[in-house]
Amino acid sequence: MNRVRNQWLMSAVGLGILLNPLSSSMISVAIARLQHVYELDFTKVSWIVFCFYLASAVAQPVMGKASDMFGRRKIFLTGLIVSFAASLLAPLSPNFGWLLVSRTVQSIGTSMMVAVGMAIVRIEVKEKQAAALSVLSMFMSGAAAIGPFVGGVMLQWGDWPAIFIVCLPFAAASFILSWRVLPKDAPATAAGTRSFRTWLEWMDAPGILMFTIGLISLLVGLLSAKTAGQFSWMSGSVCLLGIAALAVFVRRELRTASPFIPLRTFAQHPALTGVNVQYLLVNLLFYALFFGVPSYLQMVRHVSEFHTGLLMLAMGLSSLIASPIAGRWVDRAGPRPVLIVSAIMMTLGSVWLALLKESSPVISVCFALAAFGCSNGLNAVGLQSALFKSAPKSMIGVASGLFNTSRYVGTILSSLLTGLMMGGSFSFTGFRRLAMVLAVIGIAMVFMSLRHRDANLVQGSDA
Structure with missing residues (x-):
């Protein structure tokens, strides 16, 4: 009976948390379409990416704290309602400004679920907890991997509003299951009875x-x-x-005693700082291509949205294949060799794109996408392992929060870099210039990975 309950709980949480990576990745194939519909230059339409990651960077740590006050069930169910409402209203946006508002609200709603979903499973699932958490990770990584393909299919079927409408059944199903299986929250703690002013200070x-x-x-x-x-x-x-x-x-x-981002931690733990900097650069490089390649295919090579999504599957499937391989490799040899190979593959993928010609076969992009997908799967495991080895056991929670913040800062910087390289219009010259910059970042990551020493990553044993 307990096993069946856990399966239903995992399904409820999984269907909810996948909305964040699915929503963020589907938009990659819709940028060109939105630029045409709203008659905007590339820089302005890029805010559809900026607003989502900015909101996620702020909302996830805030909602994680808020759940300690108001309860995880309340936060999770509220996130589903907010996400459903935003996805429903986005297609009705009268202009691009209102679409950005809907997109931001959608990000806040989905971030509420990500912020507490893992915690719910960690607390409620007592047996085979590691396996349960890995299943949730597969929900998220799988949604991100197939997001561009799903987005391409939706655009082919119902234009850009369909990439919001497709989220509705997931949110509805998760809400129905969550209402039935998520345990009720405990009575309000002392944190929940604080004054509004004290609460604002505690939230920073x-x-x-x-x-x-x-x-x-x-x-x-x-x-x-x-x-x-x-x-x-x-x-x-x-x-x-x-x-x-x-x-x-x-x-x-x-x-401050209760910081939004505990910056003192970076000064106290240089190995942890190095892992976070590398994670930031990994996400900068990966997401610059994740959003840049679909725009290149559609705006420069005039590939349809559906076929763009199909080509992007090379990245997603490669990432899914590489992740379990990375897990076994890290168990045997530690994170260092995994991170070195990953950085080399990112560098080679960037160089490959920089050497493309305007007449190069479109299918050749898949070689670079496969390299980036494999490197992403390797990094997801390698850097997570390096994080736990470099962080003292007493601050694993804080370290995980910093790790997620580094990811979002990297994604924001990736969009900024792409916008600066392109300016008002996406061009072949700008794309090649972007790939050259990313190749330099990839080389820097190779040297950072070479500096990893498993012997140095033992601070996790410190209490």
Whole structure:
């Protein structure tokens, strides 16, 4: 009976948490279509990517804390309602601005489920817990892997609104199952009875505000300067505002007792810092290609959305195949050789794309996509293992939070880099320039991986 209950609980949580990677990856094949529909340049339409990852970067740690106050069941069910409403309203957006609002709300809703889904399974599933958590990881990695293909099919079937509508049955099914199988939350703890002011301080609302203002200001300033072809006093002022806000953010995080991002941890644990920097660069490189290649195929090579999604399967399937291989390899040899091979494959994939010609067969892109997919599968396991080896046992939770933050910062920077390389329009020259920059980043990651020493990654034994 307990086994059957656990299976239903896993299904309820899995159907909910897959909405975040599915929603974020499907949009990669819809960027060209949205640019045409709303008559926008590439820089402006890129905000459909920015807003999702910005909201996720803020919402996931916030909702993780909020669940300690209000209960994980409440947060999970609320996330499903928010996600369902945003996915339903997005196709009705009268303009691109309202679509960005719906997309941001969708990101917050799906982040609520990701923030507490793993915790629910860790607490409620007592038997074969590691296997249960790996199943949830497969829900997320599988959704991200097939997202571009599903997006291409949806665009072929019902244009861009279909990539939001397809989320509705998943959210509805997860809500029905979750309502029946998720255990009721315990009575409110002392944290839940705090005053509103104390609650804001505990959540570090000022730090969240400065972090958000800083990132958005920098993005707006840099992208507007790139679009205009020069720095104006306006774009320069916005960039300075962003730098000032991030400086205030750093100063606050180093001093406050309950920081949004515990920056002191980086100074205290250099090995952990190295893992997070490498994870940031991995995501910068991977997502720059994850969103850049579909735009290249559609805008430069004039491949249909459906066939673009089909070609992108080379990346997703390669990642799924590489992940279990990486797990066995890490168990035998540690994370270092896995990370070295992964960095080399990312570098070779970037070089391959940089050497493409306008007349190169479209199918040749699959070689680079397969290399990036394999490297992504290797990194997912290798860097996770390096993280646990470099973090003291007493702060594994904090380390995991920092790890996720590094991922989102990397994805945000990937979109910024792509926007800066392209400017107003996606071109073959800009794509080649992007690939060259990514090849340099890949080489840097090779040297970072070579510096990994399993002997140094033993701080996890410290209490």
